[in-house]
Ligand SMILES: Nc1ncnc2c1ncn2[C@@H]1O[C@H](COP(=O)(O)OP(=O)(O)OP(=O)(O)O)[C@@H](O)[C@H]1O
């Protein structure tokens with residue numbers, strides 16, 4: 001045991017002496033491994049980043065909210081099956097809530113009607129376009145993930161009478177009332193005056209596409225009165241237990257069919273959407289990145305492994321006489337095998353560490369340039385890189401090291 | 417009794433040709449002998465030496481080292497004997513070029529599994545014994561041929577072997593330096609070491625107490641130095 005330890009220490013010593021003495025050769029040899037490790041870690045970082053960014057955005061939609069709408073959140077090839085679906089109404093929500101209440105141990109909590117439309121908004125001289133206007137009831141507070149930062153949400157009475165009050169997203173508030181509080185101020189939406197009674201906390205962008213802070217929430221009846229019924233209505237249904245989303249979706253589907261009075265065998269005339277649908281669309285993108293990354297990694301590691309095998313063969317050849325001398329002094333086969341294996345592994349490890357450093361620097365630089373980009377450089381990736389480097393070293397160094405260990409000492413000593 | 421060889425032969429096959437490097441050699445060497453092996457080039461001196469040093473195994477015949485049959489040993493056992501029982505000195509010194517004298521001398525002790533502190537201490541003693549106590553951090557290319565051979569001798573002796581084997585130890589040295597090395601061997605012999613030297617120089621062989629002459633793979637004569 002002591003002997004193995006001393007041999008290992010000596011092997012590392014030889015390996016690093018050898019690498020130092022042939023620095024350029026070693027670096028060039030390690031290049032394949034460096035590229036391989038950079039590829040695999042960059043890929044991992046990208047996929048992690050996408051996942052984190054995506055989950056962050058999806059959380060804004062509400063992990064425990066199901067959306068009942070006319071259209072599904074995916075591309076459809078048979079649009080004609082959807083266009084004639086009946087629109088969702090406020091009564092649909094009311095009847096749905098009655099069904100939910102009547103169901104013992106329902107997985108659903110409440111259904112909230114939400115009308116959405118794009119609009120522009122004015123306050124004095126300032127005008128803001130491309131704002132999402134949500135018309136809804138007092139239950140809205142129960143389904144959204146945002147808190148009201150200032151002021152309050154409108155209550156059920158205000159909602160049902162359609163009082164012209166509104167809650168602003170943080171971006172809207174900042175833009176229309178720069179440097180002062182928007183609370184109790186008036187805004188004009190399509191010519192009608194609304195009083196600001198609350199301001200939402202900041203949420204951030206959804207997938208970098210649009211901002212959740214660029215919204216206004218107002219009583220549904222106020223919005224509908226104005227829109228003349230043209231606002232697009234959807235139902236948002238809160239689920240009691242988000243770990244049982246699938247079962248909840250099933251219950252909701254049955255409840256909707258009862259509300260709609262649909263016959264058995266008849267196709268649903270509504271769609272139930274949830275954030276999961278987005279996730280599934282993301283999977284092929286992630287798979288594509290993984291495939292490309294693995295391909296580049298595999299290719300460069302293969303090339304790197306061949307280079308290291310070659311350099312180890314050269315190293316064995318150059319030091320044949322030294323191998324003979326070491327054997328004459330009592331080195332066993334195992335000793336020689338270890339010596340050259342460790343040399344190959346050391347080159348790979350150095351390559352792997354350089355690769356990790358490159359990726360780390362690249363992600364730090366990218367993170368500084370684009371702060372919105374979620375960069376996730378995980379310890380798991382580091383472990384994988386080190387492991388991959390070691391395996392590459394062992395695989396590529398084994399054949400030459402084995403050959404060296406089997407050399408006949410007399411033949412090796414005679415080698416010139 | 418250290419070594420007994422009986423009817424040892426060694427064949428090398430070179431394609432269709434078979435070379436008889438040794439054709440049946442009998443030899444006994446006792447503790448604290450000083451033996452010179454002589455003979456013309458190609459007579460099998462180095463082959464015999466490699467056999468004695470357990471670097472090679474006989475094609476036929478029997479070789480007992482300290483009463484154990486070497487022919488039956490596996491590779492690791494042979495390595496063990498080379499490490500503990502035999503000290504090699506080569507004509508071309510065979511030092512590791514990038515290591516200093518101290519590390520070169522420590523090598524056999526590494527393979528013996530000794531700790532760094534013990535290694536260092538014993539290597540220092542061995543280097544002092546060959547008169548190189550002030551050169552321990554010199555690399556081989558920073559030393560003269562004679563000094564290099566002294567480092568090699570220190571390395572051969574550092575693990576206290578039963579025998580010291582030297583194949584033409586003065587072959588790469590001028591005659592004065594060669595004499596210095598032989599004087600060192602004389603000291604070692606007087607301290608009780610067993611020494612076997614291969615040489616084809618009569619002047620060198622005269623230092624030994626017994627001379628074995630080889631010719632064409634056979635022992636031609638074996639007797640005390642006149
Ligand atoms: N590995 C080998 N393969 C083939 N033939 C060999 C091998 N080693 C030695 N021989 C042959 O065996 C014979 C004895 O060689 P050896 O090296 O023992 O001679 P030597 O007495 O040491 O000669 P020198 O004084 O020149 O060193 C020679 O004919 C040589 O050609």
Ligand SMILES: [Mg+2]
Pocket residue numbers: 461462463
């Ligand atoms: Mg010879």
